[in-house]
Amino acid sequence: MRETLGNLGSVMATLMFIWAMFRQYFPYKHIQKYSHRLMKFFYPYIQITFDEYSRGPPMRNEFYTAIETYLSSNTADQANRLRAKSAKNNQSLALTIDDHEEVEDEFEGVKLWWASGTIKAKTQTSSSYEQPNEKRYYRLTFHKKHLDLINNEYLSHVLTEGEAIKARTRRRKLYTNNNRWPTWSHVAFDHPATFQTLAMEADKKREVIEDLVSFSQAKDFYARVGKAWKRGYLLYGPPGTGKSTMIAAMANLLLYDVYDLELTAVRDNTELRKLLMQIPSKSITVIEDIDCSLDFTGQRKKMKENKAAEEEEKDPIKKQAKVGDSDEGKTSKVTLSGLLNFIDGLWSASEGERLIVFTTNFMEKLDPALIRRGRMDKHIELSYCSFESFKVLAKNYLELDSHHLFDTIERLLGESRVTPADVAEHLMRKNTSVADAETSLKSLVQALVMAKEEALLKAKEEGKEKESSAREED
Numbered sequence: 441m442r443e444t445l446g447n448l449g450s451v452m453a454t455l456m457f458i459w460a461m462f463r464q465y466f467p468y469k470h471i472q473k474y475s476h477r478l479m480k481f482f483y484p485y486i487q488i489t490f491d492e493y494s495r496g497p498p499m500r501n502e503f504y505t506a507i508e509t510y511l512s513s514n515t516a517d518q519a520n521r522l523r524a525k526s527a528k529n530n531q532s533l534a535l536t537i538d539d540h541e542e543v544e545d546e547f548e549g550v551k552l553w554w555a556s557g558t559i560k561a562k563t564q565t566s567s568s569y570e571q572p573n574e575k576r577y578y579r580l581t582f583h584k585k586h587l588d589l590i591n592n593e594y595l596s597h598v599l600t601e602g603e604a605i606k607a608r609t610r611r612r613k614l615y616t617n618n619n620r621w622p623t624w625s626h627v628a629f630d631h632p633a634t635f636q637t638l639a640m641e642a643d644k645k646r647e648v649i650e651d652l653v654s655f656s657q658a659k660d661f662y663a664r665v666g667k668a669w670k671r672g673y674l675l676y677g678p679p680g681t682g683k684s685t686m687i688a689a690m691a692n693l694l695l696y697d698v699y700d701l702e703l704t705a706v707r708d709n710t711e712l713r714k715l716l717m718q719i720p721s722k723s724i725t726v727i728e729d730i731d732c733s734l735d736f737t738g739q740r741k742k743m744k745e746n747k748a749a750e751e752e753e754k755d756p757i758k759k760q761a762k763v764g765d766s767d768e769g770k771t772s773k774v775t776l777s778g779l780l781n782f783i784d785g786l787w788s789a790s791e792g793e794r795l796i797v798f799t800t801n802f803m804e805k806l807d808p809a810l811i812r813r814g815r816m817d818k819h820i821e822l823s824y825c826s827f828e829s830f831k832v833l834a835k836n837y838l839e840l841d842s843h844h845l846f847d848t849i850e851r852l853l854g855e856s857r858v859t860p861a862d863v864a865e866h867l868m869r870k871n872t873s874v875a876d877a878e879t880s881l882k883s884l885v886q887a888l889v890m891a892k893e894e895a896l897l898k899a900k901e902e903g904k905e906k907e908s909s910a911r912e913e914d
């Protein structure tokens with residue numbers, strides 16, 4: 441036994457001696473260099489690594505997240521081990537490939553391999569953010585003869601595809617401004633309205649959809665003609681005709697976030713500018729009831745009418761009201777020119793793909809400068825419920841395409857003015873029976889008859905009033 445150990449010891453000593461001599465004459469660096477050359481010769485593949493944090497946490501590398509989404513949707517079925525992450529509403533799960541898995545992808549007939557892995561983090565950042573011990577990465581392997589194709593086409597395909605999937609599946613947000621700070625706070629945007637469920641004449645609806653879709657795809661067009669990539673819509677019509685519903689349908693169609701700007705909570709133009717600057721692309725900025733938001737309608741006219749202004753100065757009551765609007769006052773000092781300058785000016789210079797939507801119940805009250813074409817590119821009227829709109833509502837609410845009461849309803853709708861909101865209220869079912877649908881329609885017929893009688897009465901009274909005022913004038 442002792443002899444064997446002695447022999448082993450001398451063998452080890454000899455090996456150590458040989459290794460020391462070898463390292464002296466063939467340094468390790470050289471070995472590595474030559475082994476890499478040898479590898480290159482026999483291994484004609486290129487590998488690209490995409491780290492999760494290219495600049496350190498907490499900012500994840502955009503490309504990494506795009507790859508993660510792309511692989512999850514295209515190749516997850518190939519992996520044996522998947523990682524689950526909560527997605528949309530925390531109600532569904534998104535599956536991504538787990539660490540140390542390899543999947544295959546194909547692009548224009550070229551095969552590529554993606555592998556996921558982790559490495560131990562070595563460095564410590566100076567930031568207060570605690571760095572994770574392990575860093576994830578994706579590694580792409582492909583034959584070197586395809587380098588150009590991968591570099592010029594495949595990687596941008598992965599990026600755009602990944603981002604598109606993310607936009608489709610991410611939870612969208614509804615932002616609102618509060619009156620303490622010029623910042624936005626948000627909640628999840630889960631409005632179920634779509635253009636399909638929106639009660640509106642089919643032609644008009646198609647026109648709006650086409651307009652929106654062509655806008656969202658017109659990046660190159662806007663760049664070519666030198667126009668900022670934004671579009672303004674003015675939705676006008678009586679209360680309850682679906683203006684807010686249409687905005688939700690627009691957001692759902694284009695998958696944009698909604699920024700609901702409450703102008704009365706904005707103190708001045710500087711604050712307005714700060715808020716608008718925070719709005720990113722792929723967003724709809726909404727200003728509801730623009731006629732009520734501020735004294736927009738009057739402000740410009742006042743400036744023009746110097747005489748009226750002078751009179752105002754003299755009138756003590758009006759003057760006092762003006763002081764209330766001054767710097768010290770708490771009322772909003774946002775001006776029409778401030779808003780318009782921003783819509784046309786600085787805002788347009790930043791990244792595009794923005795919609796701005798104004799709504800109003802009183803189109804005629806608005807300052808023409810606000811609604812001129814080019815600023816508000818499209819004016820959409822949402823009006824009282826037509827028979828065509830009713831049919832959409834009947835389909836949505838009662839799942840009915842026809843009914844023996846439809847003819848009566850068509851006639852009554854032509855003779856009265858009711859909003860889609862009123863009609864929808866009557867079509868709300870208590871249960872799903874056929875009899876219940878009949879009850880709903882009957883209650884609608886009754887309401888329409890009443891609306892017709894009220895309208896007749898009102899017309900009569902108005903006629904009488906006119907007559908008496910004419911007589912008084914005489």
Ligand SMILES: Nc1ncnc2c1ncn2[C@@H]1O[C@H](COP(=O)(O)OP(=O)(O)OP(=O)(O)O)[C@@H](O)[C@H]1O
Pocket residue numbers: 637638639640677678679680681682683684685686800801822860861862864
């Ligand atoms: N055109 C429509 N299509 C489908 N539903 C509608 C339509 N118009 C109104 N409704 C129904 O009526 C309700 C009120 O509509 P909405 O809030 O969109 O009206 P609005 O025009 O924005 O009114 P307001 O001027 O008071 O803000 C909605 O919740 C929706 O259910």
Ligand SMILES: [Mg+2]
Pocket residue numbers: 683684685728799
């Ligand atoms: Mg509304």
